[in-house]
Amino acid sequence: MPYSHESMDTDVLRWFKLVAEGVTVTEVSEAELVTQSGVSRALARLEAQVGTPLLERSGRTLRLTRTGEVFKPHVDRLLDELHGGLDAVAQFVSPETGTVAVAFQQSLGSWLVPDLLGSFRAAHPGVGFRLTHARDELHGLPLDGGAADLEIGTRRFRTGAEATRPGDRAVQTQRIANEPLRLALPASHPLAAPHVEASWSREDSGPADGSRPGTWLTEVAGDPFVGLRPTSDLRKLGDDLCAAAGFRPTIVFEGDDLSNVHGLVAAGLGVAIVPAPRAGSPVAGPGPVLYLPILDGGAERDIYLTWPADKALLPAADLFRRHVIDTVGAGRVRPVSG
Numbered sequence: 001m002p003y004s005h006e007s008m009d010t011d012v013l014r015w016f017k018l019v020a021e022g023v024t025v026t027e028v029s030e031a032e033l034v035t036q037s038g039v040s041r042a043l044a045r046l047e048a049q050v051g052t053p054l055l056e057r058s059g060r061t062l063r064l065t066r067t068g069e070v071f072k073p074h075v076d077r078l079l080d081e082l083h084g085g086l087d088a089v090a091q092f093v094s095p096e097t098g099t100v101a102v103a104f105q106q107s108l109g110s111w112l113v114p115d116l117l118g119s120f121r122a123a124h125p126g127v128g129f130r131l132t133h134a135r136d137e138l139h140g141l142p143l144d145g146g147a148a149d150l151e152i153g154t155r156r157f158r159t160g161a162e163a164t165r166p167g168d169r170a171v172q173t174q175r176i177a178n179e180p181l182r183l184a185l186p187a188s189h190p191l192a193a194p195h196v197e198a199s200w201s202r203e204d205s206g207p208a209d210g211s212r213p214g215t216w217l218t219e220v221a222g223d224p225f226v227g228l229r230p231t232s233d234l235r236k237l238g239d240d241l242c243a244a245a246g247f248r249p250t251i252v253f254e255g256d257d258l259s260n261v262h263g264l265v266a267a268g269l270g271v272a273i274v275p276a277p278r279a280g281s282p283v284a285g286p287g288p289v290l291y292l293p294i295l296d297g298g299a300e301r302d303i304y305l306t307w308p309a310d311k312a313l314l315p316a317a318d319l320f321r322r323h324v325i326d327t328v329g330a331g332r333v334r335p336v337s338g
Helices: 010-020 027-032 036-050 067-095 113-122 233-244 260-264 316-328
Strands: 055-058 059-066 099-104 127-135 150-153 171-186 223-228 250-255 272-275 289-293 299-310
Touching: 010 027, 010 036, 010 055, 010 059, 010 067, 010 171, 027 036, 036 233, 059 067, 059 171, 099 113, 113 150, 113 316, 150 316, 171 260, 171 316, 223 260, 223 272, 233 272, 233 299, 260 272, 260 289, 260 299, 299 316
Parallel strands: 099 127, 099 150, 223 250
Antiparallel strands: 055 059, 150 299, 171 272, 171 289, 171 299
């Protein structure tokens, strides 16, 4: 009969996890400064406590039995929770340590997010970060499904009584910035000429030198468009702008991320509605793609900061949250590229 699980040693659970993932008993003993026989006896005690074999020999290594395969995910979660608890205690002892998990949209990874991380780390070098991409899916879950402390992106999540879908998390969200949109054109496009006579409205006389201030979407109504997938929030915004201009864009290529979209436009395969490049970003400056301001109203999107509403952030994460709000609120962000 198995012993009480309360008597299990977390060290042997770590060793079991390592061996289950392909580390040899010899390697575990060398890393943990324990004899090989000590590791083997500890693993045998664990199997006695569980009440069934968890590992079986396969050549020079051990592999999981079917029971071990069932047991391991629970060990992984337990050790993750323990690590998180120790990290939480360490952060309360010293908020200048710990790791902050941040999910962010890819389009913000070339300017806003690295700038915020750089300025924060300059003042708090002991804080680490775990970064993941958050797709701008219309119906995606916030905070990387709960794995992230904070999310920086253009999705405004439902809160309160509206957050009723299965899997919805209670979150708080705050608008921190606005991002203008541009029409991306290949350099060979007729509208990319620097001094094309513009068909401006009477309310906009245009710049004094006669150069083009931007474009109306109706001017590219007959062009092929490159876009993200229909589930993308940016794709929906672009489609809505075109609908307001009186046409439905002909999408000839759909990409999974904005780098694909930029590449297809540069190859002359279509035009696209994309976020305005920021100064110093990889797509800013002279190149195979021109980014014209869109004169139609509503050609912009908001950027939000999101964090959990059902639990307090650990000190390091809250420190970064306040840094984001203060930095962006003070206008200390890169300007849109000229």
